[in-house]
Each structure stands twice: as structure tokens, then as C-alpha cells.
Amino acid sequence: MKKYQLPTLEDKMNIHNTIHHRSKGLCNHIDMMRIVGNTIKKYGVTKIPVFDYNVKILQNTKVKINGEFVDIPVISIEGTQMSDQCPVCKRETETGYLLTQEENFDKDYDIVVVNCLECGCMYSTKGDNHRKYALAAKEC
Numbered sequence: 001m002k003k004y005q006l007p008t009l010e011d012k013m014n015i016h017n018t019i020h021h022r023s024k025g026l027c028n029h030i031d032m033m034r035i036v037g038n039t040i041k042k043y044g045v046t047k048i049p050v051f052d053y054n055v056k057i058l059q060n061t062k063v064k065i066n067g068e069f070v071d072i073p074v075i076s077i078e079g080t081q082m083s084d085q086c087p088v089c090k091r092e093t094e095t096g097y098l099l100t101q102e103e104n105f106d107k108d109y110d111i112v113v114v115n116c117l118e119c120g121c122m123y124s125t126k127g128d129n130h131r132k133y134a135l136a137a138k139e140c
Contacts, residue, residue, distance in 0.1 A: 005043060007039075007043060007048045007049075007050075011039050011042075012048075012049075012050045012051065014035070014039055015035075015036050015039055015040075015048075015050050015055055016050055016051060016120065016122075017120075018032050018035045018036055019032060019036065019055075019077070019098065019115060019122070020096075020115055020120045022096070022098065022115075023095070023096025023097070023098055023114070023115035023117065024096055024115075024117060025096075030063060030065070030072055032075075033072050033073055033074060033075050034072055034073070036055055036073075036075050037057050037072070037073025037075055038073075040055060040056075040057055040073070040075075041057070041073070047078075052079075052080070052081065052121075052122070053077055053078065053079045053080045053122050054077070054078045054079045055075055055076070055077055055078075056075065056076045056077075056078055057073045057074070057075055058073075058074045058075065058076050059073075059074050060072065060073050060074070061074055076099070077098060077099060077101075077113045077122060078101075080101075080113055080122050080123045080124045081123045081124065082111075082123070082124045082125070083123050083124070083125060084125060084126070086116040086118065086119060086121050086123065087121060087123055088116065088119045088121040089116060089118050089119040089121070091116060091118055094116065094117040094118055095114035095115060095116055095117060095125075096114060096115045096117055097112060097114055097127070098112070098113045098114060098115055098122070099112065099113050100112050100113075100127070101113050101124055103129070104129065104131075105131070107129075107131070108128065108129060108130075108131050109126040109127060109128055109129055110126070110127050110129045111124055111125075111126065111127070112124065112125060112126075112127035114127075
């Protein structure tokens with residue numbers, strides 16, 4: 001059985017801070033996936049725990065950057081706590097959208113992962129998917 005080195009606190013902080021910077025608009029989505037994916041790959045695994053959530057590489061995809069196709073890992077954030085407000089600082093606003101965890105085509109909300117811009121906590125919440133307008137138009 002192969003033994004893997006545990007992710008260092010420094011690497012976990014790097015992943016967390018990179019995701020937090022993405023939610024604040026301080027780095028783009030591709031750079032976030034590249035930085036986080038490369039940090040995970042360095043341990044020879046596809047998923048690592050980062051504080052109270054996991055970050056997983058789902059697959060690699062090719063993206064054209066400066067005229068060249070580059071492999072970029074597509075990452076997913078999993079295992080976040082479901083809440084209507086930040087579970088740490090209890091704020092209901094000031095979040096940065098990160099990704100859609102679950103699409104609900106028959107409801108007016110999706111489950112999305114957000115990042116509290118105050119304290120940095122990652123959590124899942126119901127996000128308006130604007131389908132209620134489409135559902136209402138269908139009924140007319």
C-alpha cells in the first residue's frame with residue numbers, strides 16, 4: 001500500500017487563500033484552478049481536506065491561453081456546511097460565489113458554494129437561479 005504525505009498547513013492555507021481571492025475577484029477562475037490543482041497533484045492524490053471542506057480534481061481540460069492549449073485541472077469544493085448565513089461570523093450578505101454544487105431545474109434555487117468575504121468560511125447555500133421567471137412564463 002502506497003503512503004502519501006499529508007498536506008502541510010502552508011499548502012492548505014495556500015488553497016484556502018487562493019479560493020478566497022477568487023471569490024473576491026482578485027484572481028481569475030483559471031488561475032485558481034491551476035494553483036489549487038497543482039497543489040493537490042504535488043501529493044499524488046486527487047482530493048485533499050482543507051479545514052472543514054475538501055477540494056477535489058474532477059478532470060483535466062484543455063484551455064487556450066496565449067494561443068497555446070494548456071491542461072487545467074477542473075476542481076470541485078465538497079463537504080461544505082449548508083447554511084443561510086455564514087456559520088462562523090453569522091453574516092447573511094457579502095459572499096463570493098464559487099460554484100454551483102447542485103442544479104435544481106424544477107425549483108427557483110440551486111445549491112451553491114460561497115465564500116464569506118468577511119471571515120473566509122466556505123459554505124453551501126440556496127442561490128437564486130432565476131428559473132422562477134422561466135417557470136412563470138411557461139404557465140402563461
